[in-house]
Amino acid sequence: MVERTRTAWLFLAPSLALLALVAAWPLARTVAFGFTDADLGTLQDWRWIGFENYLASYGGRSYGLLLDPVWWRAVSNTLVFTAASVSIETLLGVVIALVLNADFAGRAWVRAAVLVPWAIPTIVSAKMWGWMLNDQFGIVNHALLSLGLIAQPLAWTAEPGLDMASVVMVDVWKTTPFMTLLALAALQIVPREFYEAARMDGAGPVRAFFDITLPVIRPALVVAVVFRALDALRVFDIVYVLTSNSVDTMSMSVFARQQLIDFQDVGYGSAAATLLFVIVALVAALLLTAGRVRLGEGGVLR
């Protein structure tokens, strides 16, 4: 038995060493950098400055990340993006899963087609939509103009308000298949007899959904929502490609990377990255408590 335990640790050693190297150590270094004035050009040459990246005052005026309006704008952008995209994706995902769960000719083909957006790299989907939403030549403006729904072309990825809606839409397009798959997997564990029993009782399809289907698929949906929300909170690719560094849509990840790489301010950028990590961890704890999910037990994770 002792020997088996030793073998187990031996088998685990390479993975643990790798994860220590590429996860634990870089995370610790990032947190540490947040308390320094490190600069990307001279990364070795830094000194401790305590909390000054977060909050500092010189000559009666206060500065720092905690007082940076652009950072807080990025935080609120990210929260808005997460709330909007995850709730639309969940709703659409469940509706599409219900359709796919019905028996109809060509169902396998439709299910395959629904997977296509998931297979497309995020960068590529952002570029594809960027082209479709192009203000001068885009097909979306062309269609809306010829239908008479708009009087002049809209700047989908530049107009304040509209740009965030575009980012959300592209994410919804790309990620709804994931929600659909998880909802569909959950739907398949609802016994058919339940529906027959409900029909006998004279319950309509809407009541049957809320009384029978939803309670059964709820645990799986909660897990899916948690995963998606954590994923949405670190959004980078779509925002960066679709609207580049615009303050209007800038997410926390885009803000941190801009500070780190474009402005070369490793100290300030690392402080933002650390705060992002704390926010994601807090939201994770909150969602897991609210959803009363124990990972590794309920629903899909078993």
Place this chain on the structure above:
Amino acid sequence: MTLLRRAGFWLLVAAILAFALFPFYYAVLSSLRPPARLFEAAWLPEDWSTANYAAVFAGQSFGRNILNSVAVAGSVVAVSMLVGVMAAYALARVRFRGRATLLAAILAVSMFPQVAILSGTFELIRALGLYNRLGGLTISYMVFTLPFTIWVLTMFLRELPRELEEVALIDGAGAWRTLIDVFLPLTAPAMVTTGLLAFIAAWNEFLFALTFTLTDGQRTVPVAIALMSGASQYELPWGSIMAASVVVTVPLIALVLAFQRRIVAGLTAGAVKG
């Protein structure tokens, strides 16, 4: 079903199909238009041209970028499968103290925001002399492929019957032989699933690839596509971008459709977005 409800149902199916497929259809359509006519909107193919495809491969290092992506994704899959299956075997088949905590910690790592380790990883990659090299990407990608490889394989190996080890023990096989001779063949389907998901995740990764490479020749496909630029900043070469997008997406779509069942099984077991 009444006629009206049937019609409504099929309308819904049609809407779902249009929503899912139109953007890709439109990318293919745009990529095949003659560059001169790209800026006239069209819903259906009118005249064909492969000029955009020729332009992608002629003017830029796109062929090289594809090879880079294949090399990075391939090595990521190889390393994370090899190391991951060993860890999963230990976590799934051996009872030891701290196992549950370890599994939870590994799952937590898979939810790390990549940006939160960006500066630390940047420093690490420079220290290892791997900045602007593909090896730097392979190593840094372990942070998201390894945890979920371990997780999915552990879930799978856990389901196999206990008797398997007993048989192996009677034969006097050690742990290493047991893993290779008994479990590995049985794990093959799960390995295909996790391997595919790891490949797709590495193929699509953008943030690290953008930050840890500098020159055209070292870029992977997503970075190359995102940074494609024309004569001026305001004049993006949309035809080339669409052609490049189609080139890198078609194999991926083929892969996903061919292994649909396996991928769905992996996603629902891992619940990790690729």
